[in-house]
Amino acid sequence: MAKADLMDFDKALELFEPVLGFEVHVELSTKTKMFSDAPNPANSENVTAGPNTQITPVDLGLPGSLPVVNRTAVEYSISLGLALGCSIAASSRFARKNYFYPDLAKDYQISQYDEPIAFEGSVEVELEDGTVFTVPIERAHMEEDAGKLTHVGGATGRIQGAEYSLVDYNRAGVPLVEIVTKPIFGAEHNAPAVGKAYVSTIRDIVRSLGISEARMERGNLRCDANVSLRPRARAGEPPAPLGTRTETKNVNSMRSVERAVRYEIQRQAAILAAGGSITQETRHWHEDTGTTSPGRPKSDADDYRYFPEPDLLPIEPDPKLIESLRAALPEAPAVRRRRLRESWGFTELEFQDVQNSGLLVEVEETVAAGAAPAQARKWWTGEIARLANAQNAEPAALITPLAVSEIVALVESGELTDRMARQVVEGVAAGRARPPRSSRRAASRSSRMTAR
Amino acid sequence: MSGVGLTASASAMADALAAGEVTSVELTQAHLDRIAAVDGDVHAYLHVNAAALEAAAAADARRAAGDGVHPLTGVPIAIKDVLCTIDMPSTAGSKILEGWVPPYDATTVARVRAAGMVPLGKTNMDEFAMGSSTEYSAWGPTHNPWDLERIPGGSGGGSAAAVAAFEAPIALGSDTGGSIRQPGAVTGTVGVKPTYGGVSRYGAIALASSLDQVGPVTRTVLDAGLLHDVIGGHDPRDSTSIPDAWPSFAEAARAGTREGSVKGLRIGVVEEMSREEQGFQPGVLQRFRESLELLERQGAELVEVNAPHFRYAIAAYYLILPAEASSNLAKFDSVRFGMRVTPPGGGTVEEVMAATREAGFGPEVKRRVILGTYALSAGYYDAYYGSAQKVRTLIQRDFGSAFERCDVLATPSAPTTAFKIGEKVDDPLAMYLNDLTTIPANLAGVPGISLPSGLAPEDGLPVGIQFMAPARQDARLYTVGAALEQALVDAWGGPLLNRAPVLA
Numbered sequence: 021m022a023k024a025d026l027m028d029f030d031k032a033l034e035l036f037e038p039v040l041g042f043e044v045h046v047e048l049s050t051k052t053k054m055f056s057d058a059p060n061p062a063n064s065e066n067v068t069a070g071p072n073t074q075i076t077p078v079d080l081g082l083p084g085s086l087p088v089v090n091r092t093a094v095e096y097s098i099s100l101g102l103a104l105g106c107s108i109a110a111s112s113r114f115a116r117k118n119y120f121y122p123d124l125a126k127d128y129q130i131s132q133y134d135e136p137i138a139f140e141g142s143v144e145v146e147l148e149d150g151t152v153f154t155v156p157i158e159r160a161h162m163e164e165d166a167g168k169l170t171h172v173g174g175a176t177g178r179i180q181g182a183e184y185s186l187v188d189y190n191r192a193g194v195p196l197v198e199i200v201t202k203p204i205f206g207a208e209h210n211a212p213a214v215g216k217a218y219v220s221t222i223r224d225i226v227r228s229l230g231i232s233e234a235r236m237e238r239g240n241l242r243c244d245a246n247v248s249l250r251p252r253a254r255a256g257e258p259p260a261p262l263g264t265r266t267e268t269k270n271v272n273s274m275r276s277v278e279r280a281v282r283y284e285i286q287r288q289a290a291i292l293a294a295g296g297s298i299t300q301e302t303r304h305w306h307e308d309t310g311t312t313s314p315g316r317p318k319s320d321a322d323d324y325r326y327f328p329e330p331d332l333l334p335i336e337p338d339p340k341l342i343e344s345l346r347a348a349l350p351e352a353p354a355v356r357r358r359r360l361r362e363s364w365g366f367t368e369l370e371f372q373d374v375q376n377s378g379l380l381v382e383v384e385e386t387v388a389a390g391a392a393p394a395q396a397r398k399w400w401t402g403e404i405a406r407l408a409n410a411q412n413a414e415p416a417a418l419i420t421p422l423a424v425s426e427i428v429a430l431v432e433s434g435e436l437t438d439r440m441a442r443q444v445v446e447g448v449a450a451g452r453a454r455p456p457r458s459s460r461r462a463a464s465r466s467s468r469m470t471a472r
Numbered sequence: 473m474s475g476v477g478l479t480a481s482a483s484a485m486a487d488a489l490a491a492g493e494v495t496s497v498e499l500t501q502a503h504l505d506r507i508a509a510v511d512g513d514v515h516a517y518l519h520v521n522a523a524a525l526e527a528a529a530a531a532d533a534r535r536a537a538g539d540g541v542h543p544l545t546g547v548p549i550a551i552k553d554v555l556c557t558i559d560m561p562s563t564a565g566s567k568i569l570e571g572w573v574p575p576y577d578a579t580t581v582a583r584v585r586a587a588g589m590v591p592l593g594k595t596n597m598d599e600f601a602m603g604s605s606t607e608y609s610a611w612g613p614t615h616n617p618w619d620l621e622r623i624p625g626g627s628g629g630g631s632a633a634a635v636a637a638f639e640a641p642i643a644l645g646s647d648t649g650g651s652i653r654q655p656g657a658v659t660g661t662v663g664v665k666p667t668y669g670g671v672s673r674y675g676a677i678a679l680a681s682s683l684d685q686v687g688p689v690t691r692t693v694l695d696a697g698l699l700h701d702v703i704g705g706h707d708p709r710d711s712t713s714i715p716d717a718w719p720s721f722a723e724a725a726r727a728g729t730r731e732g733s734v735k736g737l738r739i740g741v742v743e744e745m746s747r748e749e750q751g752f753q754p755g756v757l758q759r760f761r762e763s764l765e766l767l768e769r770q771g772a773e774l775v776e777v778n779a780p781h782f783r784y785a786i787a788a789y790y791l792i793l794p795a796e797a798s799s800n801l802a803k804f805d806s807v808r809f810g811m812r813v814t815p816p817g818g819g820t821v822e823e824v825m826a827a828t829r830e831a832g833f834g835p836e837v838k839r840r841v842i843l844g845t846y847a848l849s850a851g852y853y854d855a856y857y858g859s860a861q862k863v864r865t866l867i868q869r870d871f872g873s874a875f876e877r878c879d880v881l882a883t884p885s886a887p888t889t890a891f892k893i894g895e896k897v898d899d900p901l902a903m904y905l906n907d908l909t910t911i912p913a914n915l916a917g918v919p920g921i922s923l924p925s926g927l928a929p930e931d932g933l934p935v936g937i938q939f940m941a942p943a944r945q946d947a948r949l950y951t952v953g954a955a956l957e958q959a960l961v962d963a964w965g966g967p968l969l970n971r972a973p974v975l976a
Binding site for chain 2: 077080081082083084085086087088089116118120122125126127128185187323325326327330331332333
């Protein structure tokens with residue numbers, strides 16, 4: 021839909037009530053995969069040697085191979101479930117989701133269906149204006165990732181028109197937790213912001229748990245956004261039934277989540293107001309144009325022929341294990357935010373700035389590495405955010421907190437001027453320089469890095 | 473070859489190897505010669521191991537060095553084609569896997585090799601183990617050594633025929649609904665389906681994951697126990713593998729040959745599986761009763777038990793098996809391994825997958841994949857797969873209450889003797905009924921053994937008797953089996969296979 025054909029956002033909200041739902045896939049950073057002992061590429065310590073090198077017969081689905089559950093992945097999933105306020109199932113089961121696709125080695129995905137490991141929770145998310153909104157969680161379940169297809173030939177890089185496709189099974193079997201919300205009502209004008217804040221909160225939770233590297237640009241965290249609209253009920257009338265939803269797939273930055281939700285509300289409102297109807301389908305998000313386009317039609321009758329995975333036993337975690345994981349949970353994001361704001365001595369506005377840029381963890385880690393809070397904030401929300409914006413990347417993808425803290429130290433010790441430091445940051449971000457090491461830590465002063 | 477004959481049991485061959493009366497190289501060569509002489513008629517093998525003599529020489533060297541010698545070191549073995557072998561094609565009897573050599577050994581194969589046994593080759597089977605006659609092999613049928621016009625049972629007809637025709641002293645099979653036991657019955661050999669989880673399934677190309685078990689195919693009960701000791705036990709690569717320690721099954725078999733070994737043993741005779749009107753051939757029932765009488769004379773106690781839900785076993789089995797198989801066989805899509813058929817003029821990946829499966833799968837595989845896909849479909853799941861799982865629970869309960877009254881259960885191993893090749897190949901329902909007595913053990917996960925109980929008077933063909941025990945009580949089967957075997961062989965004046973016609 022051309023942008024001009026979209027309905028004005030405020031007008032759309034006047035006529036319709038948006039109902040949201042999110043499916044967030046989190047790649048766990050275990051050493052090995054969900055069902056095999058192949059190195060897990062979602063753990064960046066496992067350096068890949070190229071396509072189809074991080075695989076075993078299990079990941080290729082070779083005849084005769086059998087899955088074995090990764091205990092660490094189960095523990096990570098329980099921790100995540102607990103952090104989402106969920107109940108942990110005394111017994112949960114894997115199931116097979118059957119469909120043919122070349123990136124799916126066995127032509128079925130081992131997932132969880134009617135017996136997920138975690139269910140019924142909620143997450144508090146904080147919007148940019150400080151409003152706290154509660155997102156209800158339906159379930160969190162374990163599953164394996166599929167491989168990756170590269171379509172060669174053809175202009176679009178899509179499967180249509182491609183001459184042939186290459187499959188890389190390195191990602192096949194990467195442990196995933198899929199977090200599914202219940203329908204989210206009442207977000208209203210804040211709907212796009214709720215989407216962004218929700219994904220940001222999930223990212224903060226998994227990073228604080230240390231169970232995922234949570235780099236959206238690498239696909240460690242992937243969001244599918246469900247949006248539907250229903251007409252506003254007139255006073256005294258019961259609410260209208262839920263409208264037909266679309267599922268926008270792989271919205272892979274927090275800003276995009278916000279944009280995609282806003283776009284779908286405006287698009288659907290225009291169609292509905294013109295007397296049209298919404299097709300239930302998956303939609304692709306286009307980062308460059310800020311629009312969505314139809315994917316495949318999706319109906320509730322999609323038949324995956326789920327049945328209990330006979331190669332695996334039910335997961336029945338020891339209650340003592342659950343309690344010890346509960347005791348080891350880091351503080352809840354809201355509590356943590358209050359604590360950090362106080363200990364850093366930021367004004368409300370300064371703190372919001374960090375929070376809204378999704379840089380809380382970066383600043384925290386930079387401070388932990390020795391930098392003054394004000395300096396950490398200055399670099400992350402200033403120069404690094406600017407570079408990231410220019411490159412359309414996440415700030416965390418450009419430079420590590422440790423490197424930032426060392427640059428701060430070099431400035432403080434007078435070894436770098438502010439201008440030189442900015443050049444260093446730019447060099448590191450562009451991959452042209454290695455992160456510096458402060459002379460306070462390095463044995464030799466000659467180890468200074470410069471942008472070349 | 474001096475010291476031991478080809479018709480000897482595997483344990484007798486092992487004794488001759490240990491006594492230095494024969495070498496593994498001699499023994500292996502003798503079997504390769506036998507295969508060359510008779511397998512043109514029998515067609516038990518799909519592939520003969522070109523490196524068999526090297527493995528035999530290694531076994532001899534190991535014995536000479538006294539280095540980790542196992543009771544079966546140097547004994548040749550045939551391997552069902554459903555098991556992955558790193559050095560030989562593993563096709564599961566299917567065109568879709570023609571020439572596929574896996575990059576790994578099945579755990580059972582690795583254990584057989586580690587014990588110093590010598591793989592002779594891969595044996596024929598119904599495609600993906602779907603069948604009761606080995607006629608559904610993509611590579612042509614195997615012939616029963618007792619009558620080459622007849623089927624050797626299935627799906628493991630190749631392993632059973634190889635052992636019956638002295639083309640191997642011992643073999644590996646797999647049993648999903650009777651594929652070890654029913655071929656054993658119709659070829660006059662011994663076959664054991666272990667307790668589910670007793671033997672690793674890793675590297676066994678899956679038919680129905682919740683039913684499949686790998687087990688021994690042999691000429692004597694002791695041989696089966698010896699091989700079970702080699703292949704059994706926990707495997708961390710199979711999540712359904714039982715972690716407990718197991719007793720020696722060879723010891724259990726030896727115990728069975730001692731005086732009074734079955735005294736006081738309560739043998740439950742399943743009322744629902746012991747009458748002519750239930751589809752059993754008269755000669756099958758006659759030999760069954762005679763065997764039970766022999767045991768009774770040795771002090772065993774016969775108890776009549778009921779298993780009212782066994783009559784639903786075949787119906788439930790033919791929903792659960794196809795459902796699991798439809799999913800297990802999805803991976804044969806041409807993308808990573810095996811056959812690839814590209815439609816004329818190219819095609820999308822879906823079209824290539826469809827063309828490959830159309831060309832690569834035989835009719836019985838297609839029938840079951842379609843059946844299973846249907847049974848799992850939305851709207852039908854509860855009525856078909858769901859109901860079948862409930863029946864499975866009821867059958868497990870039948871076993872539970874039966875085993876409160878007896879120590880082992882007895883039935884004929886198969887309703888009839890070997891039928892003629894081609895007789896039932898176009899009648900799936902008639903074919904499915906062959907597994908009437910063997911299927912309940914798979915559905916309940918309990919162990920079963922089939923051993924020869926004689927020749928049916930009406931056609932002179934082998935008849936088998938089956939014993940079943942509670943889960944994890946496989947040892948009981950070896951004890952009662954060895955006791956009966958000893959009494960029968962004494963009565964016959966030698967092993968039943970001595971009466972098989974001479975081949976070649």
